[in-house]
Amino acid sequence: MDQLLQHLVNTLIMGGTYALLGIGLTLIFGIMRIVNFTHGELYAFGAYMMYFFAVVLGMDFFIAIAFAIVAGMVLGAVIEFTLLRPRRGADIDTTMLLMIGAYIVLQNVEQLTWGSVAKSIPSPLPDAPMVLGAISVSWLRALVFVIALLLIAGTYLLINRTKLGKAMRATFQDSGTAALMGVNINAIYTATFALGSGLAAAAGALLGPVFVVTTTMGDLASLKAFAIVILGGLGSITGAVIGGFMLAFAEEIGAGYISSGYRDAMGFVIIIIVLLFKPTGLFARSERIG
Amino acid sequence: MKRLLPYLALAFFASVPLWLHDQYFLHTMVVTGIFMLAAMSLNLLLGYTGQLSLGHVAFFGIGAYTSALTSLGFSFSFFGYQVTHEPWPPVVGIALGTLFAGLCGYLIGKLAFRVRGAYFVIVTISFAEVVRLVSLNWVELTNGPLALPGIPPITLGFEWTGYATLWGKAQNYYVVLVVIVLAYIIIKRLVESPYGRAMIALRENETLAMSVGVSVTKYLVLAAVVSGAMAGTAGGLYGHYIQIIDPMIFMFLNTVTMVIMVITGGKGTLSGPLVGGIIFGIAPVILRSYVGPEVQWILYGVLMILIVFILPEGIVPAIERWFNRSSNNPVGKGSDLALETGKGTGS
Numbered sequence: 001m002d003q004l005l006q007h008l009v010n011t012l013i014m015g016g017t018y019a020l021l022g023i024g025l026t027l028i029f030g031i032m033r034i035v036n037f038t039h040g041e042l043y044a045f046g047a048y049m050m051y052f053f054a055v056v057l058g059m060d061f062f063i064a065i066a067f068a069i070v071a072g073m074v075l076g077a078v079i080e081f082t083l084l085r086p087r088r089g090a091d092i093d094t095t096m097l098l099m100i101g102a103y104i105v106l107q108n109v110e111q112l113t114w115g116s117v118a119k120s121i122p123s124p125l126p127d128a129p130m131v132l133g134a135i136s137v138s139w140l141r142a143l144v145f146v147i148a149l150l151l152i153a154g155t156y157l158l159i160n161r162t163k164l165g166k167a168m169r170a171t172f173q174d175s176g177t178a179a180l181m182g183v184n185i186n187a188i189y190t191a192t193f194a195l196g197s198g199l200a201a202a203a204g205a206l207l208g209p210v211f212v213v214t215t216t217m218g219d220l221a222s223l224k225a226f227a228i229v230i231l232g233g234l235g236s237i238t239g240a241v242i243g244g245f246m247l248a249f250a251e252e253i254g255a256g257y258i259s260s261g262y263r264d265a266m267g268f269v270i271i272i273i274v275l276l277f278k279p280t281g282l283f284a285r286s287e288r289i290g
Numbered sequence: 291m292k293r294l295l296p297y298l299a300l301a302f303f304a305s306v307p308l309w310l311h312d313q314y315f316l317h318t319m320v321v322t323g324i325f326m327l328a329a330m331s332l333n334l335l336l337g338y339t340g341q342l343s344l345g346h347v348a349f350f351g352i353g354a355y356t357s358a359l360t361s362l363g364f365s366f367s368f369f370g371y372q373v374t375h376e377p378w379p380p381v382v383g384i385a386l387g388t389l390f391a392g393l394c395g396y397l398i399g400k401l402a403f404r405v406r407g408a409y410f411v412i413v414t415i416s417f418a419e420v421v422r423l424v425s426l427n428w429v430e431l432t433n434g435p436l437a438l439p440g441i442p443p444i445t446l447g448f449e450w451t452g453y454a455t456l457w458g459k460a461q462n463y464y465v466v467l468v469v470i471v472l473a474y475i476i477i478k479r480l481v482e483s484p485y486g487r488a489m490i491a492l493r494e495n496e497t498l499a500m501s502v503g504v505s506v507t508k509y510l511v512l513a514a515v516v517s518g519a520m521a522g523t524a525g526g527l528y529g530h531y532i533q534i535i536d537p538m539i540f541m542f543l544n545t546v547t548m549v550i551m552v553i554t555g556g557k558g559t560l561s562g563p564l565v566g567g568i569i570f571g572i573a574p575v576i577l578r579s580y581v582g583p584e585v586q587w588i589l590y591g592v593l594m595i596l597i598v599f600i601l602p603e604g605i606v607p608a609i610e611r612w613f614n615r616s617s618n619n620p621v622g623k624g625s626d627l628a629l630e631t632g633k634g635t636g637s
Binding site for chain 2: 029033035083086087092093094096097098100101102103104105107108109111112219223226227230259261262264265267268269271272275276279
């Protein structure tokens, strides 16, 4: 029972960052319909920027997180502006190939810049975990969870309560009509891609100090983000949040009770099962997918 | 001239080991040939049925592991039963690897073709990742990250002819060349048959093809089986040539290499994967004396983006069009691109 409780607490904490990763991708993949292989690289980029600001420049931990997120948004905007804008309206395979090319370039530039030695980011909080009865949680992980929840809430409000969010929703529902109503479509596309990328970078900046930062950390992150989005249903923010927590739960239970070697396989097994039985995901309106 | 081209190319490549004595370069040619074979199999799915399978490396790796384990022998316990297999000849291993990869193609085809587009891509990637994690964690069978060393090289012959073990690079080169020619003929016959027409029809307009009675699942699954089996053969050849395999064989970058070969050469053309394969097989040899592997990959990524922007159809269709235009050929003379190039030659 204590073990299960501990697993549940771990689930909550990993789930928060998975949810961030998933919301970011549900904006890009679910709404913009771009199969974004760079998502995981943006996650790695966020982690490296966190290392750069917090360790290399020696900035304050919290300011470094903010800067890493902004850097991720800028990189996302650049990718959208240079690669996707000239090919707007191209079929899904074409943009996918562009994103694979961008993914290879980004990952190897990271490898070239930072080398293959993993980087660690020191935590500003005490190392001793906080102990609640039989459960123990490190302060850093608890902090990561709280920041992730704040970012999720902020994104939710941005999409649903602001004029920018309204313009985004209008654009992806019917871009022609939105343009007639005076929405700057191109700006909205770039802003959405930048927002999604910023959220991926945020997840990287938050998990960087918890684990270590490596150049290949993005590979699995991309695929896990796809798993979360498919699980929750394309384009659904609530779905992505729930999907994030469900993936974390499946991984935690899989690692705890089956074999820790198969922790990372859980996401892929989930993708295959969901697409077999309920291809539209658990929380999205039905649509034609085959 | 156009009809002679494949034979001239074949004669040229058959002569390579006679004058090329640089062993490293010959080794590169063998590995390139194996990846070309994999790229040809991917082209069947990506180019002719229009389904981008990004888990193709799974078939390659499954073929390699099946063939290696068949010829090495293995022993593992399965729900209390002890399964033991004595070593069989490598040729049988490659055949079994081909069969097993084809069977996986059937299962994945049945499963993944329920969905299309982005979903299909993600199912195929997930499949490859699951296979990779199994190969990494089923240590009893696959030796996990410690790799499977000492895979025997291919042995040819019968009891009444005596056996020849292919240790040399030139011998393996010819084996790969023969398999590529066979694969080329199989793919050519397939795509020019009514089955191939049905696949192309599905690529061009699935709804229209269905409305005239083309059975979607049947043809897509057929393509997946042939494609998977062929990639399995390539994997088997790879294992017996390199003589050691580990779970790194399932790397996503290997799939990306195949995709780049197909896209650069020209998807949906018979010679596209061969042209793309040669370019990306030889490029590392030339580039490696100037730049490190990271820069090489960066160049590949940039090239992939440039190809999508400048030559979205690939090199082979571009050359054919240029050839048709400059020689002012009558439209459609032996060209399978007559319809597309017609516009260009008319002006």
